[in-house]
Amino acid sequence: MTSAAASSSSSLSLRFINTPNPFFSPTPNFPLFTHFSTRRPSLNSTLLIQGHRRGDKDGDGSVPRKKNTTQMYGFGSNDESGTQIPTQVQSIVEGSGSVMVSEFKPVPDVDYLQELLAIQQQGPRAIGFFGTRNMGFLHQELIEILSYAMVITKNHIYTSGASGTNAAVIRGALRAEKPELLTVILPQSLKKQPPESQELLSKVKNVIEKPYNDHLPLIEASRLCNMDIISHVQQVICFAFHDSRLLMDTCQEAKNLRKIVTLFYLD
Known part of the structure; x- marks a missing residue:
């Protein structure tokens, strides 16, 4: 049992x-x-x-x-290194490179900001036109239209008295029938200009001559004339070839003076 x-x-x-x-x-x-x-x-x-x-x-x-x-809520952490892993929501909102962006601050493009400010300004401004003498008929027609449009929108046009670009600018501005908004600054005296230019300049109300530069070579007188035009304007519009040395120097000088430069290459 x-x-x-x-x-x-x-x-x-x-x-x-x-x-x-x-x-x-x-x-x-x-x-x-x-x-x-x-x-x-x-x-x-x-x-x-x-x-x-x-x-x-x-x-x-x-x-x-x-x-x-990675945990579902809050920060996921690495126990060994102590670093925190951002969640998907933080990655979308802040971005994966938010730390690098906060540390790297590029220098603002002053030229771009000035150009943007000039575009946003609705009021009229003084504009200087420069360009080559060697220009085809179709290009001259386009420049005439542009000059006409600038004048009827109450912008003041400054240019010189040479043939080609300058002549097209003058013809377009005269079509707008606002002679007070066109100023032509000559590199030398009026008598130094070609006959066809003298005939066109006779229709312009505001012509500034520089007879004290008659003794200078035309290239030097033109350089001084361009600098004078730049000093009167806020924006520069230029039509040139890449090998147009004087016009390239003029545009560079305008940039150095913080002017808005719009350069059209013909080649």
Whole structure:
């Protein structure tokens, strides 16, 4: 009896031990990752559930590999380096390069800002026209239209008295029938100009001569004349070829004086 009772008690205890734990199912609903090793597991190895840090799932190493994952809320952090990983919302709002942008501050383009300001200004302004003498008929017609449009919008036109570009500017401004908005500055005296230019200049109300430069070569007198025109205007419009040395120097001087320069190349 005693032996049978002991056997029964042992049988019951074995059955009790083999009874499945209701709180630890052998087939859990969540993914369970672990591995077997002959070594004692490290205190740093952690068993995490559903997308957090987990050990090596290959089963061939004794030291579990750690995998960094981004948390869903707030900042995800790296425990070893202490750095914070921005969330997707912060990356969209602030941008991935927000730190670099705050540190790098480029120098503003003064020429671009001045040109933008001149475009936004709605009032009339003084405009100087420069250009080559060697210009085709179609180009001259376009310049006449541009000059006419500038004058009827109450801009004051400054130019010189040579043939080509200057003559086209004068003809276009005269068509607008506002003689007070056209000023022609000559490099030398009127008698030094070609006959066809003298005939056209006779129709202009405001003509400024420079007889004290008659002794200078025309190239030097023209350079001084261009500088004088630049001093009266806020914007420069130039029509030139790339090898037009005098006109290129004139545009560069206007830029140095912070004038708005619009340069049209004919080649």
